[in-house]
Structures are given as C-alpha cells and as structure tokens.
Amino acid sequence: MYLYTPDEIDRERAHHQAVIQGADNIDAKRIGNLGELAFEQFCREYLPAELWTWENEEAIRRCNPESFKGHDFEVYGYTVDVKTSRDVSAFRPATLLEADGKDDINVMVWHRDNEDGLILLGWERTETLRSKVDAQEAYSGEEPEKLAHLAARPMNEFHELGPNTAHMNQKPQNPYSPGDRVVKGGDDEASVAVVIEVLPPEKDVSLYGQSMEGEAVRVAFPNMLDEGPGDWRTIHPAKFASYCADQDIKLYTYKHTNLAYAENPYVVGDYVFKTEYDDPDTAIVVSVSDDTHTDRNVDVVFQKQLDEIDGDAGYIPPNELPAVCGELKQYSYTHDALSFADETS
Secondary structure, eight states, rough: EEEEEOHHHHHHHHHHHHHHOOOOOOOHHHHHHHHHHHHHHHHHHHGGGEEEEEHHHHHHTOOOOOOOOOOOOETEEEEEEEEEESSSGGGHHHHHHHHHHHSEEEEEEEEOTTOEEEEEEEEEEHHHHHHOOOOOHHHHSSSTTTTTOOOOOOGGGGGGGGGGGGOOOOOOOOOOOOOOOOEETTTTTOOEEEEEEEEESSSSOEEEEEOSSOOOOEOOEEEETTSSOOGGSOOOGHHHHHHHHHHTOEEEEGGGGGGOOOOOOOOTOOOEEEEOOOOOOOEEEEOOOOOTTOSSEEEEEHHHHHHHHHHHHHOOGGGHHHHHTTSSOOEEEEEGGGEEEOOOO
C-alpha cells in the first residue's frame, strides 16, 4: 500500500475544482479529486511517463470542469477508474460493479476523516470482480457477516501490467510550487517572476522547438498579473493557473533547472510584515531598490496609514501606489527582515 499526503496546493485545487464543477456533493467530489491526485503521484513515481495518461490533469490543475469521460486514467492501454471512500465497504466486489463496471481496472483509495492522508489500498480488474461476484452468488454457504470480502490486489503488482519497472523510481526533482518567487538562474539582472503552474513530467512540452525532459515550470511576471481585473495577491496560489487562463495572462515556460529562488522576492504591491514583531501590522511595498550600496532596499507604507487618509482604502493598484503614498512617511527595511503577509481569500 502507498500513503499519499496532499499538500495545501493539492487540497485547495481539489476543493475549488469541485466548486467550479458545480458538483451536487462538494465534499464527495473533493475527496474523489484527492483520490485521483493520489494515484497520479503513484504513476509519476513508478510507471513510465509515456505509458499512462491522466484525463483530468489539466482540469484539476487549472480548476476547470472535467470533460466527463467515463474513466480517470489510461495506463498501459487499460482504462482505470479511481474509487475513493472512507467506508471500506465501498470496495466490495458487488458494490464496485454497481458503481461502475465499464472500465478495465478499479483502483481503491481510502482516506482519513480529515483528508490529510489517503492510502492506495490496491486495484482489481473489472473482469475479476465479475468472477468473484459470480462465485459468491454460486456459493452455497453464507458469507460471514463479520468477514466481508474486499477486492484489492497490491499496488506494486500494477507494474506487472506493463514493462518491467519494478525498480523504477522517477520521483520528480522539481522544487518549485505555485506562488514561489523565482528568477532566471545565472542572470544577475533577471526580473522576479511568480510560479503559476508546474507541468508534470508526463506532459510533453516543447521549448524552442525541442522536447523538454522533466517538469516544465510556467511563470508570470507581477506587472502582467497587476493588469488583471483584481488583486491577484488575494488569490490562493493553487488558483493562479485558473486565474491566468481565465484572464488570458501570458505565461513563460522554463525548464526547472534554469530557475532559482529569488533572493529578494518583493515587488511593488506586495503585502508584507516585519518578522521580528509579535503582532505586526500589514505593510505594502511601494518601491524596491537595486542599489547594492544600501541594506534597506524595500520601502513600505503600512495599511493603517492608507486607511487613516481614506477610511478603508481597499485595493490600490500597484501603478497608483507611488502617487497615493507620496505624502506618507515610508519605512525602509532589508528584504530578509520581511515576510509575505497572507492576504489570500
């Protein structure tokens, strides 16, 4: 069995996609999405990337409605449906067939109550489920009530369906996640960019006419995000890909090895706070200096200063901040004395 622990990005995407889908039962749809993410992680680490496809990959990554295909994955040419439940009785052969007997294989994923851990219990061919149901119906005795049969072959036996990959582990090495601030590696004057989405290694990405090996990272530059209809900094990073697709914001694709974390990640408009304070006030970055001769390279004004001159100041577009803050006292800090304030909704 394999344990999958969803991170904050996975949980937020799973939930928001369920909302956008318009599911009658948001909780059930979110849990189903997490089950697909669990099996996707298994495939990414242990199965050849070119021999499997996740039908809902882009829908969940970009929080869009699904295509309503009858199956979730295709692996080695087999159609695979992922069944996720807290109630293990859902994995009885007859129950699985009643839910969906059309796909070649069912994968069974059990989740904990708070959805912070999911276990891939196993998988089974649909034809084997039918055989087991037929055998149970023909059995002359009574099945013990306290010992119900569950269908599950061990997950590691999934390898036997395709090429010999028993010792294969292709866990992606990409360190970046949506919301990270990055720069192009080796470029001292590179502009800070925001990671929008990370394409999985099974996604065939062409960069400058050549196929890219490994994960591609798509970024957007803050000034382009600022041109959107609202304050993108209040959007959860898990939804950045959906937001950029909806607003047609241009994305740039890089090989993850060509990027580096930004040493000074701040740009005009960012919400920050001073880390050494016990109860810090939220501040807004109004300028960032590239001057190497000064340590205090980030200038801010505090939100309460803006509220004092305009009640609840609300959102001020970054290009308007210099004019609005011209008469206000500004405070200068070193970038490593600040942290991002969580303004996401």
